Amino acid sequence: MAIEDGSITPETYPTANGMPMLGLGTWQNTDAEQCAESVRTALEMGYRHIDTAQAYDNEEAVGEGIARADVDREDIFLATKIWISNLASDDVLETARASLDRLGVDSVDLLYVHWPARTYDPEDTLAAFSELYEEGRIENVGVSNFLPEQLEEAIEICDAPILANQVELHPMLQQPALREACQDHDVEVVAYSPIARGEVFDQPAIQEIADKHGTSEAQVSLAWLREKGVTAIPKATGEAHIRDNLESLTLELDQDDIDAIDSIGETNRKVDPDFAPWN
Numbered sequence: 164m165a166i167e168d169g170s171i172t173p174e175t176y177p178t179a180n181g182m183p184m185l186g187l188g189t190w191q192n193t194d195a196e197q198c199a200e201s202v203r204t205a206l207e208m209g210y211r212h213i214d215t216a217q218a219y220d221n222e223e224a225v226g227e228g229i230a231r232a233d234v235d236r237e238d239i240f241l242a243t244k245i246w247i248s249n250l251a252s253d254d255v256l257e258t259a260r261a262s263l264d265r266l267g268v269d270s271v272d273l274l275y276v277h278w279p280a281r282t283y284d285p286e287d288t289l290a291a292f293s294e295l296y297e298e299g300r301i302e303n304v305g306v307s308n309f310l311p312e313q314l315e316e317a318i319e320i321c322d323a324p325i326l327a328n329q330v331e332l333h334p335m336l337q338q339p340a341l342r343e344a345c346q347d348h349d350v351e352v353v354a355y356s357p358i359a360r361g362e363v364f365d366q367p368a369i370q371e372i373a374d375k376h377g378t379s380e381a382q383v384s385l386a387w388l389r390e391k392g393v394t395a396i397p398k399a400t401g402e403a404h405i406r407d408n409l410e411s412l413t414l415e416l417d418q419d420d421i422d423a424i425d426s427i428g429e430t431n432r433k434v435d436p437d438f439a440p441w442n
C-alpha cells in the first residue's frame with residue numbers, strides 16, 4: 164500500500180508554488196470532536212494541507228486537530244476564508260485575528276476571500292488582506308469563486324501577490340477557461356468539491372477507469388485533477404475515506420484515461436448560491 168510502503172513522504176508530496184497539492188476539506192464536518200479527529204488522522208497519515216473557513220463553524224475544532232497531531236505546525240499548510248459579511252476592511256482585520264485565535268496559530272498559510280459577494284469591495288477588502296500579509300499574519304492571499312475578470316481586477320488592485328483561486332472543479336465541471344486564466348496569471352487553481360460531493364462514483368467513464376486500475380472513483384477524479392496541475396481538497400470524515408483520497412497521490416492515469424475524462428460532456432455544478440458571481 165502506498166502509505167505503508169513509505170512512497171508518500173513530505174519529500175515526495177507534490178506541491179504547487181509551495182502549496183501541497185492535496186488537502187483535507189472540512190465543510191460540514193461540524194461535530195467538534197469528529198472534526199478534530201479527522202484533522203489529526205489526516206495529518207498523522209501524511210496530509211500536509213487543511214482547508215477551513217469562518218463559515219464552516221469549525222475553526223476551533225480544526226485548531227484542536229492540529230494541536231493533537233504529532234506533526235510540526237511548520238509542516239502544515241493551513242488555509243481559511245473570510246466570509247462575505249466580513250469583507251469590509253475593518254471587519255477583515257478584526258475577524259481574521261479572531262480566526263487565528265480560534266485556530267490557535269500565529270499565522271495562516273493562505274487566507275481567501277470566500278466569495279466576491281455582499282461586502283466585497285476590491286479596493287477596500289484587498290487593502291486589508293495586504294495589511295495582514297505585510298504584518299506576517301497570512302503567508303499568502305487567495306480568492307475563491309472569482310470569475311476570470313474578477314481575478315484580473317484583484318491582481319491589479321492587491322499589493323500582495325495572489326497565490327490561488329479556489330473554485331468548484333471536477334470531471335463534471337472542468338472549467339477550462341478559468342484554468343487558463345489562472346495559468347496566464349501564475350495563479351494556482353484549488354479544486355473544491357473535487358469528487359463532486361460523491362457523484363463521481365456514479366459517472367460511467369470514471370467507473371470504467373477505476374475498475375481498470377482497481378481503485379476508487381474518488382482516486383481517479385483526484386489523480387485527474389493533479390494531472391491538470393490543480394490542487395484538490397476533498398472533504399473526508401473517517402479514516403477510510405481520508406486514506407483512499409491520500410492514496411490518489413500514487414495513482415498514475417494514462418493518456419487514454421485522461422482523454423476519456425476530458426471528453427465527459429456532462430455538466431453538474433454542486434455549489435450554486437444566489438450570490439455567486441455567475442448567477
Ligand SMILES: NC(=O)c1ccc[n+]([C@@H]2O[C@H](COP(=O)([O-])OP(=O)(O)OC[C@H]3O[C@@H](n4cnc5c(N)ncnc54)[C@H](OP(=O)(O)O)[C@@H]3O)[C@@H](O)[C@H]2O)c1
Pocket residue numbers: 187188189190191214215277307308329330354355356357358359360361379381382396397398399400401403404405407408434
Ligand atoms: N470555497 C468554497 O466556496 C467552497 C465550497 C465548497 C467546498 N469547499 C471546500 O472544499 C472541500 C471539499 O468539497 P466538498 O466537501 O463540497 O465535496 P467533496 O470533497 O467533493 O465530497 C465530499 C463527500 O464525499 C465523501 N467522500 C470523501 N472521500 C470519499 C471516498 N474516498 N469514498 C467515498 N466517499 C468519499 C465525503 O464523505 P465523508 O465526509 O463521510 O467522508 C463527503 O460526503 C470542502 O470540505 C471545503 O473545505 C469550498
